[in-house]
Amino acid sequence: MKTTIKDVAAYAGFSIATVSRAINAPHSVNRVTLEKIREAIDALQFSPNPLGRQLRSDRTRLIGIVLPTLANPVFAECLQGIDELASAQGYRLMLMTTQYDADRERHAIETLRAQRVEGLILTVADADTHPLLDELDHAGLRYVLMHNDTVRRPAVSVDNRLAAYEGVRMLIAHGHRHILMLAGTLAESDRARLRYVGYSQAMQQAGLTPAPALEVDFNADELAPSVLAHLTKGATRPTALFCSNDLLAMVVMRGLRRASYSVPEHMSILGFDGLAVGELLSPPLASLCTPNREIGCAAWQRLMNRIEGVDDGSSLSLTLPHTLRVGETVGAISDIVGQR
């Protein structure tokens, strides 16, 4: 694509300024002039180079997206929501993933800033303690967090504490008293922490003792023997597991099954995220569902409001409703088969 606005101007017999106007403010141009210029544009297959425009007008219509990973459908779904609105509104997305790595988070944000994105939508490990975000605030670069559960920054998420609380209450209502929370190895995210708080509160309120969260590497192919032992041995073995995310829940389910424990007969399982594939499992996974697509859309809306100055003055963080998908992986304690 080598044709520039100059070529069009020459071809149409007008100045480049008029061509520019014909493109950006057609009403301010004489009808016949406009017509001629449009013909020229067609004939030359001209498409304005955004770089020139961006450089000059300081508007890139570029939004940076920073996500931990696309391997977890949670984020892929958010991105779907964002992409839908963005392309409808003429913005382009620049994507970087971080694998939850702090260095990569930093690198991504810096790269995107250097590229002059007009705003950022991101999910970081821990929003409250993130120095880069303060920097962004300070530099005046607009951003909105997704899934990060904090009141200190602009964020869209569910109420992780409450969702976990309700989920665990449900387990308790099914008669479970020994309920263990399982967390991924990257347990130190704001939301994981809040989910643990919700778990603890539900337990305590029922007069039960919350146990420390058990860390499980859910990238491993098999459940570690020590973990399996923890889940299945001893007088106080748990009868229900609250997993901090669905991927983890699914891996645990498979691990238990391979060890000949069946769900929910021997063990009840509750996940978090509400992945669509969870419903396709057998039995379908019970889970706390987050509206991922909507979270993406809402994050976009808020970012646009901030960029376009429609600062609605609403509180920083937006909490979207979660839902409890009942599934079939949670059974009543009375149905539980004794330890094998």
Added chain:
Amino acid sequence: MKTTIKDVAAYAGFSIATVSRAINAPHSVNRVTLEKIREAIDALQFSPNPLGRQLRSDRTRLIGIVLPTLANPVFAECLQGIDELASAQGYRLMLMTTQYDADRERHAIETLRAQRVEGLILTVADADTHPLLDELDHAGLRYVLMHNDTVRRPAVSVDNRLAAYEGVRMLIAHGHRHILMLAGTLAESDRARLRYVGYSQAMQQAGLTPAPALEVDFNADELAPSVLAHLTKGATRPTALFCSNDLLAMVVMRGLRRASYSVPEHMSILGFDGLAVGELLSPPLASLCTPNREIGCAAWQRLMNRIEGVDDGSSLSLTLPHTLRVGETVGAISDIVGQR
């Protein structure tokens, strides 16, 4: 970020040309000068505006990615592979999704071209008959296809025909004679077509009659009754299903289960894609696995070769090996329980 190269030049006491050299060709600058300029850059927190650079030097280091959807992990995984290499090599990715819609494919490609991406990695519905790709060839914009199975254009994929052929042979080896192929509603992709060819060849070679592919809407929550009837009624009801992708296979499995058909006792199922979640199902889904991440990486490599002129002269399309994941959803015909 308002500081420009001018500010740095003023601060360091040199011309902007020298600052530019200090950044882009440090060896051509006096050591002490370089030092001073670097200090200035640090002090001012200067980061060069890529727009200026890009406009001037006609290199954007931007790559456009066009994918049907992120809802299917197949594409999310490819993107992971691409992102890994891209960010390591200092390229940025601009992402657009199309939902398999031709208009959106066109729009995405045009937007990305206008943005002056240096290359394109895409997955389209049908590569051979795609007029836009000819246009790209003609315009000299480099691109590489992913998953599109064609020899006419630069592409990275598996041998879809062969993979399907092998999969169906395996079903036949298990004693199945009534094997039906199920396809999504967007059956008219090059790869879906080739998978059907593979299915047909395997059938014919075994002296069996291939049936027309049955279209199934796998976005629906339930299997349509007509489909279910097709799968379960009649003397010639299939004993095995070859599904053109894993998502479809999973939905069908659920549908059968809800209708009280069990897999593989009543029906064997073979998928295509090898989604990681398929292994977490119970029983684990048998599938033809495509190396998605590797496909993404390979596509990137080829694109880079083309962009950087290392045209290795190798044939246009690259075929990566697929694997057959045995799973447990395929049973021998002798185990099949009669129609209920």
Added chain:
DNA sequence: TTGAAAGCGCTAACAG
């Protein structure tokens, strides 16, 4: 080794 100056493609005053 460094600087002056031109210009990438475009927009936005300011005149006319």
Added chain:
DNA sequence: CTGTTAGCGCTTTCAA
């Protein structure tokens, strides 16, 4: 309504 002109931030001759 249209043209002239001056940059946006940067790289790159060409001289010095």
